[in-house]
Amino acid sequence: MNVPLLDLQAQYVSLRDDLQQAVARVMSSQRFVLGDEVRALETSIAEYCQAKHAIGCASGSDALLLALMALDVKAGDEVITTPFSFFATGASVARLGARPVFVDIDPHTYNIDPSRVADAITPRTKVIMPVHLYGQCAPMDPLLELGRRHGIPVVEDAAQAIGATDNGRRAGSMGVIGCFSFYPTKNLGGAGDGGILTTSDDEVAARLRRLRTHGGSNEYEHEEVGINSRLDELQAAVLNVKFRSLDKWSDERARKAEIYTKLLSDADLQFPLVTPQVRSGGRHIFHQYVIRVPGNRDALMEHLKTHGIGSKVYYPIPLHLQKCFDYLGYKKGDLPESEAAADETFALPAYPELTEEQQIYVVETIKRFR
Numbered sequence: 001m002n003v004p005l006l007d008l009q010a011q012y013v014s015l016r017d018d019l020q021q022a023v024a025r026v027m028s029s030q031r032f033v034l035g036d037e038v039r040a041l042e043t044s045i046a047e048y049c050q051a052k053h054a055i056g057c058a059s060g061s062d063a064l065l066l067a068l069m070a071l072d073v074k075a076g077d078e079v080i081t082t083p084f085s086f087f088a089t090g091a092s093v094a095r096l097g098a099r100p101v102f103v104d105i106d107p108h109t110y111n112i113d114p115s116r117v118a119d120a121i122t123p124r125t126k127v128i129m130p131v132h133l134y135g136q137c138a139p140m141d142p143l144l145e146l147g148r149r150h151g152i153p154v155v156e157d158a159a160q161a162i163g164a165t166d167n168g169r170r171a172g173s174m175g176v177i178g179c180f181s182f183y184p185t186k187n188l189g190g191a192g193d194g195g196i197l198t199t200s201d202d203e204v205a206a207r208l209r210r211l212r213t214h215g216g217s218n219e220y221e222h223e224e225v226g227i228n229s230r231l232d233e234l235q236a237a238v239l240n241v242k243f244r245s246l247d248k249w250s251d252e253r254a255r256k257a258e259i260y261t262k263l264l265s266d267a268d269l270q271f272p273l274v275t276p277q278v279r280s281g282g283r284h285i286f287h288q289y290v291i292r293v294p295g296n297r298d299a300l301m302e303h304l305k306t307h308g309i310g311s312k313v314y315y316p317i318p319l320h321l322q323k324c325f326d327y328l329g330y331k332k333g334d335l336p337e338s339e340a341a342a343d344e345t346f347a348l349p350a351y352p353e354l355t356e357e358q359q360i361y362v363v364e365t366i367k368r369f370r
């Protein structure tokens, strides 16, 4: 049996006619940038994420950059974030000349540990930026409380967590700004790059709209220098079609996760394997189903590969150990939980169309690992 890490074909087949019509509609209109499709998507996403505004942009990476620009992050500022994330999280800070301050993670959820954030706050801290890793919200209450106490805005990197909740609030509605990615492999993925920002602050929304169009409120008048980062109509048309299935897909992913966790817990394995911890009081949308195998990770992944099963490490090098961040002065051992997670965890296939038969095969293959 063959079990890829992700199978986008299966999803495409289920929506082919609608997607092709949507693309044909945009081609007939010959309107490609910031038109009706983008406006419709912005309306849907704002409502879905319990935010007053949603502002489309060119990628999740740009969403992070635009969010920090809208909060005036600049050289000399510090932004507190997690080192256990996709590169864009730290890069958005560094791109603006500010300093990413990496705070270690909770070893059970892999999200930033709020109890360590307090110690990292300095007079230069401009933003606290948690990541809702793998589709589970970082513990927002203690982070928001710290932000309130110190007057520091919180930006959510919700690129992996559209539709996730924490105590009844949707990802992207809790911080001042939420940042989302429509990269094709995300729970809501386009046919290329795309992203969106959410906010309920009217002024921040207006500024984000300017910043994504070179800082101008109209074509030739510029209040400030922004960037060119717009969501295009073809992407929005595809996303408008796929958005209707998002909740169904995320529920399916969560169901696959439940099945894996049950099968793996009953498996009587001869080696330690830790299944994902789901915090109570929230919805985990399982962008990834990540397990932990201390000591044996690479050998188990190789064993799975030999048996036709895809898997992947998210992420093998924590950001504080990336070559480009040498100048920040971190060294190996500084953030031990993130480093251990990078060495011991990996994702199993857990996309919505995965069959139970495939899941049983994955777990039976893991059971045979010695």
Ligand SMILES: *Cc1c(COP(=O)(O)O)cnc(C)c1O
Binding pocket: 059, 060, 061, 062, 085, 086, 088, 089, 131, 157, 159, 160, 180, 181, 182, 183, 193, 194, 195
């Ligand atoms: C995917 C992702 C991003 C970047 O999104 P792109 O659309 O690929 O630019 C940022 N942060 C996290 C946590 C992500 O997973």
